[in-house]
Amino acid sequence: MHIGELPMIIFTTVAQMSVGAFWILGIIHLLGRRAGIEKSAIDSLTNAGMYAAGPLLLLGFFAAFFHLNDPFHAPFTLLHLGSSWLSRELISGVLYALFGLIFALTQWFNSFSRTVRDVFAALTALAGLSLVVSMCGVYYFAMTVPAWHTWFVWVSFFCSAFFTGSLAVALALLTTWRMKLRGASEKHGEPRNIWQKLVATLRRGLFPPGKLPEGLIDLTKRSMRITTGIAAAAGLIILVSYAFFMTQLGLGSPVQQQVARNMMAHGYLIIRLVLLVITILLIALVLRNYISHTSYPQRSLVITLWVTFVLAVATELIGRGLHYEGLVRAGINTLLG
Template sequence: MTFAELPMVLFTVLAQMSVGAFLVLGVVQTLGSLKFQSATIDRVADPALYAIGPTLVLGLFASIFHMHDIFNVFNVVRGFQTSWLSREIIFGMAFAGSGFLFALMQWFKWGTPRLRQAIAAITALLGVGLVYVMSMIYYTLPSVPAWNTWFTPVQFALTTVLLGSLAVGTAFMTVTMFRRHRLERGGKIFGARVAPERGDHVKVNQLLATSLRWIAVTVVVSGGLLMVLIPLHLSKMAGLGEVGVESLAPYSGTLLVLRLALVAAGAGLVAIFMYAFAKAKSNPRPLAIAVTLAFGLVLAGELLGRAQFYESMVRIGM
């Protein structure tokens, strides 16, 4: 992979992770409302929500380096009706802006709950649209056989679900460990007294445990699908003759094994551990380590896989 491809690797992976995290939080809030009060759900979901925006902004910032000149962004936006790249930039900015607005409304409790839910729904739709148009940039290039395949949109969708789920799980456990540390220090952080733990911490722990168990299931399923579909995609590429062999070059050797091993370890073994130990009364420390480890492994695997994706660009025809 050349340095010129690195910004797009970071942008696509981080943007998809941000969208996935927002969608997972939406599911947690929607399903959680069937059993828990809104205050309990907010205590669990809000801290994770505030981590999504900076991640997407970082990805958008990385994509600017791919354009060499920041002013090229304005030229890209003009081609919305004909260019998937233009749509990607617009959807990316719209998702980031809408998500930022929702985060502000949630933080300050602006507007009614229904209005905030409407903004969240719009943000989620913009996120899904962002992932879709992002995949279409590559899927609609018949001159690049490695990209012009069903696997491109499917891979982007699975990365969205996989990394988004693990990012939310990591955010949940980070907040849990912070609260535990606060209690162990007698309500003090860096010597300053902070607000005591609320009385609904039992409900919070129950919601966290339930959410983590379903996150683990989602990670296992999406990671398992990715592990099955990658060999299918590569076998199809192998049947395309010389161009297929050239396209497969980045996937040969130990790098492919490393990517599969990272995803298998993070999405498989560690996620199963998450499911087994995600209980309301469990010691959160081992679980926090497991979730963070799973997230780190899968993120490394997906970054490596996206780098291989860009290296597989072999053109045919004019």
Template structure:
């Protein structure tokens, strides 16, 4: 793996995964809103939403170490009119800020549901812009044949959808296991009625604690409550849909590699020939095998098992979707390492 570019490998892959998760969750909210009540929608989506923020912050912090001196980050954003790198930082911070605002509004139930959905849509659009700007940093370099191609933005967006879908499926599986175990151990409390959150006193008449005022008691109680059969039905459908989406994106990536290699092979420049060697070694083939195994083979197995899984025994499905996500994540880290290793400039 190209360890010199490790900060950018971490940032690009993690940021794209976060964008993909946000898009998948947005589509899930729209789909469930027409079929289920608001409580069911929130219980299936909000816990996953609160995972995106820390992951994205980690990716942003990792990217700063690519500049050797993190204090130079302020200098990088000065040339946003002409620099795709400056635009990447600005749009990345914008996506993180809009996502944070959306999460806060969801947590405290600020504004109407329509208003929060509108903000979620805006955040998703910013996320798509982030992935596009990321890809243009490399695609715009005419002196690098391996980057100056449509394959780069295609694979960046494929990673976004594929990893986002796989991460959402894994989160749903793990979340269901945690809820059911809590239910069996009788740890999970009874959900608080919505009207109770408006009270300024506890059941004994005293003032509510800071924990209550910040919504932790209400939200954590709702999140940790055991899954209902209806929620499990929607969870299974969502996991199966995510497995299909990931598999289709993986097929697209595999096909794009074939076309990418063919384009490099027909390019007469020595830089293209040097880049072609990157896509012929054992590391490259291991990346393809892991991608096919995780997204396609295990994805098909997830689709089959999910249809037979029971709410009383969600652990096998959760383990399988988690393994699938892990293999895809490793494969994408390897793929991004190959992307940076293929940087061979014309004339240099």
């Protein structure tokens, strides 16, 4: 694989995970409100996942800067916003981070009205959509790269957001559930030093004190079933799409056939697909059964979900590395693998 593209492999995968997680959290809020649950109670369930979305994007941006010869030249990519998908990608990422930060701060400090906070949440979700669309555009509209100018870019990028983002939210929900149970059974004394005060402040923001009411436990289990179901569906779409995409490359032009050979070399495609199948099976056969029949977050459920999440991220990173094997240009003296 193109190890030199590692910064972009990390950036695209992690940023899409962040956006997908934010979308899924929005769906959970809509489900909770439809069920008649207090908005503040839903916040106590979803805050941990929401606050994790921002650092994920920052991690992605940090990795992307290493792809630049000079990181201080990054602002110059904004000069062609009207014609460059790269410029749109950067401004969309900045807007997503900005709106998300404002929304997170208003949530943390309980500032402004709920309507204002909902507006910032909607703006964050729209900026995230623009970010993923711009990422697709950067590659799809590279007309001289036939393997990228295809439907597969759109399918793989959007499905990646829902695949890893859904599992990240499921982990956040499970963590909140466990922390609520642990907080209800533990007695915390007054913090004695700066570190303990910081931990206490973070704990109150991420996991507000108080037990999860019965209705919220039901919403937690329902949300985890939905998130794992979305993840399984997205993973299955990616898996099936590979069959059509590889067939398209194998029957295509010499450049596309070269890409197919590059992707098949060294066994990375096989590893990617095997990990994808294992992840889907873990979700469909193990996690959903655990979630449906558990009355509290068992240790086996925690371990299984963590293993599933790690495998999902690993297979997506490998998949994104295979994506850059498609960088074979069509044109005079440009058939380079």
